[in-house]
Amino acid sequence: MPKSPMRSAALLGPALVAGVAYLDPGNVASNMTAGARYGYLLVWVVVAGNVMAWLVQYLSAKLGVVTGRSLPEILGARIRSRWARRAYWLQAELVAMATDIAEVLGGAVALNLLFGTPLLLGGAITGGVSIALLAVQTRRGPRHFEFVIIGLMAIIVVGFVAGLFVAPPDAGGVLGGMLPRFTDSGSVLLAASILGATVMPHAIYAHSALTRDRFGAPTDSATQRERVPSIRTLLTVTRWDVSIAMVIAGSVNLAILLLAAANLAGVEGTDSLEGAHAAITASLGPFIGTLFAVGLLASGLASTSVGAYAGAEIMHGLLTIRIPLLARRLFTLIPALLILGVGFDPTAALVLSQVVLSFGIPFALIPLVALTAQRRTLGEHANRTVTTLLGVLFAALLIALNVALLWLVLTNAG
Known part of the structure; x- marks a missing residue:
């Protein structure tokens, strides 16, 4: 870090907020299923995904730090055609809403597990809490919003990692899982699900906006360096920020997989959040099961708040439109509440939301790599x-994995 550790530490935070996207209920379900079905086989997938995520999130943060604008704002200014800009906004908005569905569903399921709350009411409560969290960002500023989200992240860590202290994984199995390999088409599908959905479009849009909100307009002016950190200082801090966030997110995702591999191998029903909770409770006891449900609730609340923030930024950046936060949040909650209201299977909805999310990966990754290279x-x-070159390689790999995920999901559905 720079010369003043305390001053530099005060600049950390945006990446931790964006990093919550890697701990959403969809990731929980994928990692739990991978560990229960294939043991330690896909450990290497989680590790590789985290490495790619580090670079992508750093590039997004750097774009916001250096330009003082978010990725949607820059694209809104660069895309000259009004209809092309609207089309780009539409796909980004749909992807953000699809992501939000998974997060609201995760919160609803967690409330049902903890308190027996009906799923529809749980979804409404999750959406209401996200509105309150966003109000903190709007009225109290980005720093207070960061504190709240980081607090929820701490709850997520405890909830998902506690089980490993009760029943630790086999060290040899973990090391063996670092060897890249597959055993059947099912393991390929899960690897594509984990890796392909590792980098979410809304996390890319959000991170550039979070650094913009936190640091404002950039400066390298010698007369202002005593009052405002230079761009180089901010970029150094940002690398630390992203590293800390990705270590936390990657460790938690790995812990979920290892927890399932060590304790739930071969157990049926772990491909749903409810089934995973039941299996954990039966294997490790009600206390660990309750902590898992609390972690899932924190995951849903934190990730849906960040997703809603990203959606608002997408609309503002591409269409230069800001609508009242409450009105926008209520509108984006409608799909999730409809799914819960008609009794659609939450697990199937999670899978479908991942499919929709896959369509948005190229539209976020390609412009990000191109702009940061200019x-x-x-x-x-x-x-x-x-x-x-690494950005192009990772982008191509992630896009290919998402295409493979789409094909495998549609093929299995057929």
């Missing part, structure tokens, strides 16, 4: 050649 956009802070 000197006319980032000047001297543009990517080095090796960074751009």
Whole structure:
């Protein structure tokens, strides 16, 4: 870190908020299923996904730090055609809403597990809490919002990791899981689900906006460096911020897989959140089961708040429209509440939301890598050649994995 550790630590936070997207209920379900079905086989997938996520989130944060604008704002200014801009907004908005469905469903399921709350009411409560959290960001500023989300992240960590202290995984199995391999088409499908959905479009849009909100307009002016950190200082802090966030998110996702691998191998029904909770309770006891449900609730509340923030930024950046927060949040809650109201299977809805999310990956990743490689956009802070090459490689791999995920899901459905 820079010379003043305390001052630098005060600049941390945006990546931890964006990192909550990697701990949403969809990821919980995928990692739990992977561990229960295939043991330690897919440990390497979680690790590889986290490495790719680090670079993608750093590039998003760097774009916001250097330009003082979010990715949607820059694209809104660069896309000259009004109809092309609207089309781009529509796909981004649909992807954000699909992601929100998974997060609201996760919160509703958690409330049902903890208190027996009907799913529809649980979804409404989850949406209401997300409105309150967003009000903190609007009225009290980004720092207070960060504190709240980081607090929820701490609850997520405890809820999902506690079981490992009761029943730790086999060290040899974990090391063996670092060897890249598959055993059948089912393991390929789960790997594609974990890796392909590791980087979510709304997390990319949100991270660039979070750094913009936190640090404001950039400056490298010598007269202002004593009052405002330089871009280079902010980028150094951002690398630490992203590293801490990805270590936390990656460790929790790995812990979920290891918990299932060590204790739920071969147990039926763990491909649903309710089934996973029941299996954990039966295997490790009601206390660990309750902690898991509390972690799931915190996951749903935190991730849906960040998702709603991303959706608002997408609309503002691409269409230069801001509508009242309450009205927008109520509108984006409708799909999730409809799904819960008609009794649609929450697990099937999670899978479908991941499919919709897959369509949005190229639209977020390709512009991100392209813009951060341009000197006319980032000047001297543009990517080095090796960074751009890695960005292109990871983007191509993630896009290919999402295409594979779509094909495998549709094929299995047929």
